[in-house]
Amino acid sequence: xxxxxYTPKQxxxxxxxxxxxxxxxxxxxxxxxxxxxxxxxxxxYELRRIxxxxxxxxxxxPQYILAGADLGALxxxxxxxxxxxxxxxxxxxxxxxxxxxxxxxCCFGHSKINDLGRIRGMxxxxxxxxxxxxxxxxxxxxxxxxxxxxxxxxxxxxNPDNPEHWLKKDFxxxxxxxxxxxxxxxxxxxxxxxxxxxxxxxxxTPSGMFYDRNINxxxxxxxxxVYRDFNAKMHxxxxxxxxxxxxxxxxxxVDWGYEHFGAIVLLGKDDKGCYYLIRExxxxxxxxxxxxxxxxxxxxxxxxxxxxxxxxxxxxxxxFKQNGLRAIxxxxxxxxxxxRVAQLYKQNGLRIVDDVERFRDExxxxxxxxxxxxxxxxxxxxxxxxxxxxxxxxxxxxxxILK
Numbered sequence: 001x002x003x004x005x006y007t008p009k010q011x012x013x014x015x016x017x018x019x020x021x022x023x024x025x026x027x028x029x030x031x032x033x034x035x036x037x038x039x040x041x042x043x044x045y046e047l048r049r050i051x052x053x054x055x056x057x058x059x060x061x062p063q064y065i066l067a068g069a070d071l072g073a074l075x076x077x078x079x080x081x082x083x084x085x086x087x088x089x090x091x092x093x094x095x096x097x098x099x100x101x102x103x104x105x106c107c108f109g110h111s112k113i114n115d116l117g118r119i120r121g122m123x124x125x126x127x128x129x130x131x132x133x134x135x136x137x138x139x140x141x142x143x144x145x146x147x148x149x150x151x152x153x154x155x156x157x158x159n160p161d162n163p164e165h166w167l168k169k170d171f172x173x174x175x176x177x178x179x180x181x182x183x184x185x186x187x188x189x190x191x192x193x194x195x196x197x198x199x200x201x202x203x204x205t206p207s208g209m210f211y212d213r214n215i216n217x218x219x220x221x222x223x224x225x226v227y228r229d230f231n232a233k234m235h236x237x238x239x240x241x242x243x244x245x246x247x248x249x250x251x252x253x254v255d256w257g258y259e260h261f262g263a264i265v266l267l268g269k270d271d272k273g274c275y276y277l278i279r280e281x282x283x284x285x286x287x288x289x290x291x292x293x294x295x296x297x298x299x300x301x302x303x304x305x306x307x308x309x310x311x312x313x314x315x316x317x318x319x320f321k322q323n324g325l326r327a328i329x330x331x332x333x334x335x336x337x338x339x340r341v342a343q344l345y346k347q348n349g350l351r352i353v354d355d356v357e358r359f360r361d362e363x364x365x366x367x368x369x370x371x372x373x374x375x376x377x378x379x380x381x382x383x384x385x386x387x388x389x390x391x392x393x394x395x396x397x398x399x400x401i402l403k
Contacts, residue, residue, distance in 0.1 A: 009189040010038045017042050022181050026132070026156045026172055029185030029217025032193065032201070035157040036130065040082055042155055043128045047101040050125040053151045054103075063104045065119070065127035065143055069134040070109040071096060077130050108143075110135040116142055125149035132158035137166050162373035163219040172219075186217045206342035209368070222368030226338060226375050226383075229345040230363055236354040237276065246271045250278075250302045252295070253330065253389030254309040256316055261358060261381040262286060264294055266302070267389050275350045275390055280382055282358035288316050295325055308392040310384070328396065330388035334374055337391035344390065358382045 002011055017025055025042070027035040047064060054062035068074030082088050090098045096107040106122065109115045111134045119139065124146045129135060147154055158167065175182035187198055205211045207229050209222040247268040255263045266279040281294050295307060304326055309317045311329040320327035331337070344350035352359060358381065365379035375383075 006038065007034055007189060007191045009183070009185060010034050013038060013183045014042070016181060018045065020178070020181075021151075022153060022179060024154045024156065024171065024180045026158070026167075026175070026180070026182040027185065028132075028156075028158050028160060028172060028182065029189075030187045031159060031214050033185035033187060033190045033217070034192070035185055036077055036081070039128060039130070039155045039157045040078055040085075043078070044082070044086075044101075046126050046128070046153060046155065047103045047105070050149065050151060051102045054125060054149070057150060059149075061104050062102075062125045062149060063106055063122055065108065065122075065124045065146060066105050066130075067108045067110040067127065067135070067139075067143060068130040069111040071107060074107055074109075074130060078128070110139045110143070112136065113138060115139050119143060119146060122146055123148055124152060126152045126154065128155040130157060132156040132167050133161040133165055134158075135167075140167075160213045160217060160219040162221050164221075164373075165219070168219050184217050187215045204343060204347055206339065206346050210339050210342060221370050221373050222375075223370060224367060225364055226366045226368060227342055227345055227363065229342060231345075234348060235345060235350065235352055237351040238354055242276065242278065242353055245276060247276075249393075250305045251389045251393050252298060252305060252307045253385035253387070253392075254291070254295075254307055254327075255381050255385040255388065256291075256310050256313045257381055258285060260284070260378075262291060263358065263381040263385040264291065264298070265382060265385040265389060266298055267386070269393075273349065275344060277350070277352045277356065277359065277386060279353070280356050280359055280385075282382055288319055291316070292319060292323055295320060296323065299325060306393075306396075308388045308396070310388065328392070331392040331395050332388065333391065337387040338375070340391050340394065341387050350386075350390070356382075 006014055013027065027039055029035065050062055050064065066074065066078065068077060079090055092098050098105050108118055110129065113136050116139050119142050127143050127147050129140065129143065144154065171180055172182045174180060187201060202215055205214050209220055212218040212220045245268065248271050249269040251267050253265045253267070257263065261282045261284055264281040265277055268276045268278050270276070283290070306326045306328055307320060308330040309320065309327050311317065311332065317327045317329060341350065362379040362382055366383050367376050369376045
């Protein structure tokens with residue numbers, strides 16, 4: 001029974017897809033709602049369908065575009081999932097192409113403008129675009145223009161972004177239910193997830209924009225304070241209480257500055273996975289020698305721990321390395337990093353020693369820019385350094401080092 005395979009929302013979308021001659025089907029909305037699962041299956045359906053169309057036209061080797069943010073993401077989100085589910089083995093040639101059901105599937109990244117040149121010139125019988133909001137608009141438009149084979153269709157899945165995003169304005173908002181079909185998913189639409197899981201996701205997702213996007217599938221901008229779940233009564237900790245914590249790891253985040261504040265933050269991680277801001281050094285109008293001196297003091301006290309640095313000043317990172325520091329370019333993914341820090345506040349997994357100064361100045365002034373969808377570039381220096389440390393620590397695989 002199809003109802004054993006798909007949720008009611010997925011099943012409605014599947015029935016539409018196999019019974020209508022649309023051009024673009026956009027499944028968008030909250031995470032973990034089955035958008036990609038459905039599109040992966042429809043991708044296989046589309047390959048069989050266009051093979052029949054092409055054969056009737058005498059086209060022996062029809063081409064199809066499969067695009068993701070990059071080839072690694074495409075492999076994780078689509079190909080490995082299909083291999084695990086159906087046991088399909090994909091055999092690539094040197095041009096990142098594979099044959100399936102008699103169709104030549106051409107794999108591309110879509111998040112960089114240099115992906116554009118790889119797509120030009122081909123005739124495709126369709127396209128499947130994974131993580132649509134991550135695509136460069138020019139690359140997306142080129143893929144669309146390549147879908148000129150008879151009966152070509154496009155499958156797109158994506159999580160929400162800001163409501164001014166071109167995918168939302170130019171396609172989702174213009175969906176007519178015929179040429180363009182857009183289907184929005186909320187977490188509660190996934191009836192295969194347990195109520196316990198859904199409740200846990202709701203309780204641990206940061207308030208505001210992240211909740212609206214990740215739980216309700218809404219295309220919204222952030223407004224007000226970035227860290228809406230920060231609670232001074234809950235998240236500050238005294239030096240005395242800090243002495244009782246069993247730390248298993250120390251890391252440092254570095255945000256370079258001059259006219260605006262530069263910041264070095266030392267964080268400890270306890271045996272339960274909770275982070276603590278132990279020390280902040282935030283100053284204006286200081287040269288690299290000052291920051292090097294501060295970093296070396298931390299190394300002398302805590303050992304050769306990692307310094308996750310803002311990559312905007314590569315000469316500073318290089319100088320740290322030349323002087324024996326474990327300086328590493330930070331993972332600066334803005335929204336993903338902010339979401340992780342916000343989640344830690346929501347779960348009481350990040351505590352701040354209460355004698356900080358610059359952090360106190362920033363935390364309630366660190367707000368969203370409603371035009372760009374990112375934080376305002378003010379009162380963000382210590383906040384950025386914390387984000388660099390936490391997010392890179394969790395996405396870099398560094399070694400735990402005790403003092």
